[in-house]
Amino acid sequence: MRGFNGLLIALALAFIALVSVTLARAQSPGDVLAKFTTDDFSDTAEAVEALAASGDKMAAPIIFALQDGRLLFDAKSKTVFIKDASGAILDAATGQPVTAAPAELETVGINNRLRRAIEAALGTLTLLAPEPQKRLEAALAVYKSRDEKALPALDTAIAKETNANIKRALLEARAAVIVLSADAPEAARLDAVGVIRARGDQEALSLLSSLPADAPPALAKAAASAIKAIQGQLEIWNGVQNAWYGLSLGSVLLLAAIGLAITFGVMGIINMAHGEMVMIGAYVTFMVQEVIRTRYPGLFDYSLLMAVPLAFLVAGAIGIAIERGIIRFLYGRPLETLLATWGLSLILQQAVRTAFGSSNKEVGAPSWMSGAFEVGHLNITYGRLWIICFTLIVFVALLAMLRFTRLGLEMRAVTQNRAMAAAMGIRTARIDALTFGLGSGIAGIAGVALSQIDNVSPNLGQGYIIDSFMVVVFGGVGNLWGTLVGAFTLGIANKFLEPYAGAVLGKIAILVLIILFIQKRPRGMFALKGRAVEA
Amino acid sequence: MLMSKSIQAVVTRPNARWWLAAATGLAFAATGAIQTAKAQDTIKVGILHSLSGTMAISETTLKDTMLFLIDEQNKKGGLLGKKLEAVVVDPASNWPLFAEKARELITKDKVAAVFGCWTSVSRKSVLPVFKELNSILFYPVKRWVLAGTDYVYPRTTNKILEAYLKAKGVAAEDIMINYTPFGHSDWQTIVADIKKFGSQGKKTAVVSTINGDANVPFYKELGNQGVKATDIPVVAFSVGEEELAGLDTKPLLGHLAAWNYFQSIKSAGNDAFIAKWKAYTKNPKRVTNDPMEAHVIGFAMWVKAVEKVKSTDPDKVIDALPGITAPNLTGGTSTMLPNHHITKPVFIGEIKGDGQFAVVWKTPGLVPGDAWSDFLPGSKDLEADWVKLKCGNYNKVTKKCGGQAS
Numbered sequence A: 001m002r003g004f005n006g007l008l009i010a011l012a013l014a015f016i017a018l019v020s021v022t023l024a025r026a027q028s029p030g031d032v033l034a035k036f037t038t039d040d041f042s043d044t045a046e047a048v049e050a051l052a053a054s055g056d057k058m059a060a061p062i063i064f065a066l067q068d069g070r071l072l073f074d075a076k077s078k079t080v081f082i083k084d085a086s087g088a089i090l091d092a093a094t095g096q097p098v099t100a101a102p103a104e105l106e107t108v109g110i111n112n113r114l115r116r117a118i119e120a121a122l123g124t125l126t127l128l129a130p131e132p133q134k135r136l137e138a139a140l141a142v143y144k145s146r147d148e149k150a151l152p153a154l155d156t157a158i159a160k161e162t163n164a165n166i167k168r169a170l171l172e173a174r175a176a177v178i179v180l181s182a183d184a185p186e187a188a189r190l191d192a193v194g195v196i197r198a199r200g201d202q203e204a205l206s207l208l209s210s211l212p213a214d215a216p217p218a219l220a221k222a223a224a225s226a227i228k229a230i231q232g233q234l235e236i237w238n239g240v241q242n243a244w245y246g247l248s249l250g251s252v253l254l255l256a257a258i259g260l261a262i263t264f265g266v267m268g269i270i271n272m273a274h275g276e277m278v279m280i281g282a283y284v285t286f287m288v289q290e291v292i293r294t295r296y297p298g299l300f301d302y303s304l305l306m307a308v309p310l311a312f313l314v315a316g317a318i319g320i321a322i323e324r325g326i327i328r329f330l331y332g333r334p335l336e337t338l339l340a341t342w343g344l345s346l347i348l349q350q351a352v353r354t355a356f357g358s359s360n361k362e363v364g365a366p367s368w369m370s371g372a373f374e375v376g377h378l379n380i381t382y383g384r385l386w387i388i389c390f391t392l393i394v395f396v397a398l399l400a401m402l403r404f405t406r407l408g409l410e411m412r413a414v415t416q417n418r419a420m421a422a423a424m425g426i427r428t429a430r431i432d433a434l435t436f437g438l439g440s441g442i443a444g445i446a447g448v449a450l451s452q453i454d455n456v457s458p459n460l461g462q463g464y465i466i467d468s469f470m471v472v473v474f475g476g477v478g479n480l481w482g483t484l485v486g487a488f489t490l491g492i493a494n495k496f497l498e499p500y501a502g503a504v505l506g507k508i509a510i511l512v513l514i515i516l517f518i519q520k521r522p523r524g525m526f527a528l529k530g531r532a533v534e535a
Numbered sequence B: 001m002l003m004s005k006s007i008q009a010v011v012t013r014p015n016a017r018w019w020l021a022a023a024t025g026l027a028f029a030a031t032g033a034i035q036t037a038k039a040q041d042t043i044k045v046g047i048l049h050s051l052s053g054t055m056a057i058s059e060t061t062l063k064d065t066m067l068f069l070i071d072e073q074n075k076k077g078g079l080l081g082k083k084l085e086a087v088v089v090d091p092a093s094n095w096p097l098f099a100e101k102a103r104e105l106i107t108k109d110k111v112a113a114v115f116g117c118w119t120s121v122s123r124k125s126v127l128p129v130f131k132e133l134n135s136i137l138f139y140p141v142k143r144w145v146l147a148g149t150d151y152v153y154p155r156t157t158n159k160i161l162e163a164y165l166k167a168k169g170v171a172a173e174d175i176m177i178n179y180t181p182f183g184h185s186d187w188q189t190i191v192a193d194i195k196k197f198g199s200q201g202k203k204t205a206v207v208s209t210i211n212g213d214a215n216v217p218f219y220k221e222l223g224n225q226g227v228k229a230t231d232i233p234v235v236a237f238s239v240g241e242e243e244l245a246g247l248d249t250k251p252l253l254g255h256l257a258a259w260n261y262f263q264s265i266k267s268a269g270n271d272a273f274i275a276k277w278k279a280y281t282k283n284p285k286r287v288t289n290d291p292m293e294a295h296v297i298g299f300a301m302w303v304k305a306v307e308k309v310k311s312t313d314p315d316k317v318i319d320a321l322p323g324i325t326a327p328n329l330t331g332g333t334s335t336m337l338p339n340h341h342i343t344k345p346v347f348i349g350e351i352k353g354d355g356q357f358a359v360v361w362k363t364p365g366l367v368p369g370d371a372w373s374d375f376l377p378g379s380k381d382l383e384a385d386w387v388k389l390k391c392g393n394y395n396k397v398t399k400k401c402g403g404q405a406s
Helices: A002-026 A029-036 A041-054 A059-067 A112-125 A132-145 A148-160 A164-180 A186-199 A202-209 A217-266 A274-295 A297-325 A334-356 A382-404 A406-416 A418-423 A428-450 A462-475 A480-520 B002-011 B034-039 B056-075 B095-107 B126-136 B152-167 B188-198 B212-224 B268-281 B290-309 B314-320
Strands: A071-074 A079-083 A089-091 A372-375 A378-381 B027-029 B042-048 B083-089 B113-116 B143-149 B175-180 B204-209 B234-236 B256-259 B325-327 B333-335 B347-351 B357-362 B382-385 B391-395
Touching: A029 A041, A029 A079, A041 A059, A041 A112, A059 A071, A059 A079, A059 A112, A112 A132, A112 A148, A132 A148, A132 A164, A148 A164, A164 A186, A164 A202, A186 A202, A186 A217, A202 A217, A217 A274, A217 A378, A217 A382, A217 A428, A217 A462, A217 A480, A217 B188, A274 A297, A274 A334, A274 A428, A274 A462, A297 A428, A378 A382, A382 A406, A382 A428, A382 A480, A406 A418, A406 A428, A418 A428, A462 A480, A480 B175, A480 B188, B042 B056, B042 B095, B056 B083, B056 B268, B056 B290, B083 B095, B095 B113, B113 B290, B143 B152, B143 B188, B152 B175, B152 B204, B175 B188, B188 B204, B188 B212, B256 B357, B290 B314, B290 B325
Parallel strands: B042 B083, B042 B113, B143 B175, B143 B204, B204 B234, B234 B256
Antiparallel strands: A071 A079, A079 A089, A372 A378, B027 B113, B256 B347, B325 B333, B347 B357, B382 B391
């Protein structure tokens, strides 16, 4: 029985394919191409469909060109051209280079509906492409388009495919088509539900829930149980994802706060201009990228690496200048320090606004920081991953510096007991300047990383100053480990609250919790023990 | 928008007659103290835009636009034979300060008119746009995500949209409303939620009323997590050329925005304006956007009205304004309505790879601005008419000016 049904379907499909081919044949290739020249979205859609069904060897290149905005037309002579990667103009009908192309060529426009049609058409056309990457994309495109016409091509591709990953994608695409196909035998559809269930992600869920209400009861039941199983699994992954987002947010908080942990935590200076040091670091990144873009475009992927030491030096130098110029006159007067640095932050913002303009500056992501990959059902973006790594590197480097270098030793000595350190021959004034410079420099480094996720504008720093103080106070003033734990605790708590309470309420809840916590432990999670200087 | 709220708050007081909010993105105020200005040989024009604070990103450009327009007018020989002189003040993104500074401009600097505020007419006409969206998105959208910044404009817009969607039979569980604080920068959870909400078997679209700064990280996260316009299109009511300047737009191909003007619109007036603007700012990469066009129209209308009544006396100018027409930059002619709103076409554009928009839909004609939404219980009985009723919030039910709807 099953075999008979299969035969029937094969026949039906062959018939459909034949009809569409004859329909397409009925229009000469010239007619199809002429449809592109009206530059009307529905005409273009018809042309794409006709081309995809025609089996013409130029179909794939033409549709690719359309997708990339390289398909040109001349409205007067109703001819269509392809511009290839090198900028040469080819005749779309023959694929041969054109010597005398008309002067004024216009690009065939596309919109979202066309983009979907193009992806579906390309999916069918490139299922047998020699490049594995293209075949995989084709399989995913068919999975999305669920185009029944792609079935014969899918079956051929599955029989030929050797790569296990692509084969699985192809089988899933086939299952997606069959599950929704009302003509397919019930047994095949039930099998397909099993394939989709094994896939187990959000897309699978979406596919199964779009099953029409009039599906056979057995199928509906199988789909319902699959949906339940997938949902249960995704619930767990959801928790994992929240934890990951929390880590990511925590690393951003840590990066912004770590410089403040030095200036506020170790030195006890309330530095309201800390956010502006972050902002300056971001602008240094922008300038490095501008130079690279205009002079050495090949080095773009290394732009961030080059910006890190530069941002440290620039922000550090400005920090030292601030300490020498303003803050050293105000030691022991916290209120005046606060007001002076706050005023300074406004001056710095306005200076940057005057120099660079108030609009956002574009800081690009190098290729190794763009995109995402999946671990199980966890979607990890490279940018966030690198920021976490980078934060940890900065943190470890700073710890090592304080622990193992002479400068670090002197810094600790000055914070623990200034008079004694001075008596031992340490030039405390110099150490103060260097410590403040170090804190500012690290804020500058944070700016390099934050330029990747936030907008580079004069206001960049304002958004981080409050969070930074929160982290340092919560973690325990004067303790780097406290800052680390504090940042990750706040990040993760925030991300677990957000899905339930929303972003606004989540933030308020965190603030309230910190205030309550500070009431109980005024010196933060990890309070410094012993005789701290100012205490 | 932010600003016009505070001005409008003053306008709604019946005795504050000399305040006038012409809602095209410019608040337009003038006083009787103008007679003293007449004696001088310049006409002073006040410019009220935040040059510092969070709104500076959008508003500094608008200040430059006004200086540019005044410069152009002076090159043509000024107004009524006098040169125009700009008086720039900075309300520092501080909303109460806007009203204070406006008062200062009028009483101390004796300006003839104040141009200020940052808003757009497309926001006023959000509903007509929204009604069209379903057909523009090319498939019947069943689920809607309304994402906005947590303050008065997005909350009002989303209230209108929600009421409209429910009236159209969209179930409550198919509408997700999400608010974020100002300058929100960590969008991971929200974008993941949108993805999840959108992959439950029903076609989904996002309507974003996220304000200024926060858009950049939002769009970056959309690109990173691979939310493509072909799967879940995002329609923005507050993202323009200026906001996209800080972004790599390649991952955002096909997301939509609704405005009254796009830089990419081809018309003789627009081409000339862009060329002159780039020459004036000496920056060939400088973009133009919708609020700038609002200033161009508003300024042209003021000039026309002043020339018509041969005086800068604000009461006369205000009475002359309704019915004044001025060419807009998209090839049409805009008219000032009795409710002091301006008719304009509405366009929906798709983000292109170069940070510009390709127009995919436009209103067949000009859309009249409506001061009060017909969809909210609190405002559907209200009407603004400065010609017959001389009132900005006339209640059609109680037939009184200044009354809230019952």
